Amino acid sequence: HKPAFNVHDLYYDEGFCQLIARNEIFDITMMCVIIANAVWISIDADYNTASSIKTADPTFQIVESLFCVFFTGEWAIRF
Secondary structure: OOOOOOHHHHOOOOOHHHHHHOOHHHHHHHHHHHHHHHHHHHHHHHHOOOOOHHHOOHHHHHHHHHHHHHHHHHHHHHO
């Protein structure tokens, strides 16, 4: 019987980032951001008529940029 896969087993044992990445609050927060992003994608698909992010309403540009920052930060912390 193989043990269940846990990504936390692949993290470093020392350092500040691994403390954050192993934290349950971080996991829950990132899951909420993923859910919010899924909802935002549906809003964006329904209401954003611009053909590119450059020509989109500033609200769409700002929210897209925030999600980009969140997911880039998550990637940097986890890896």
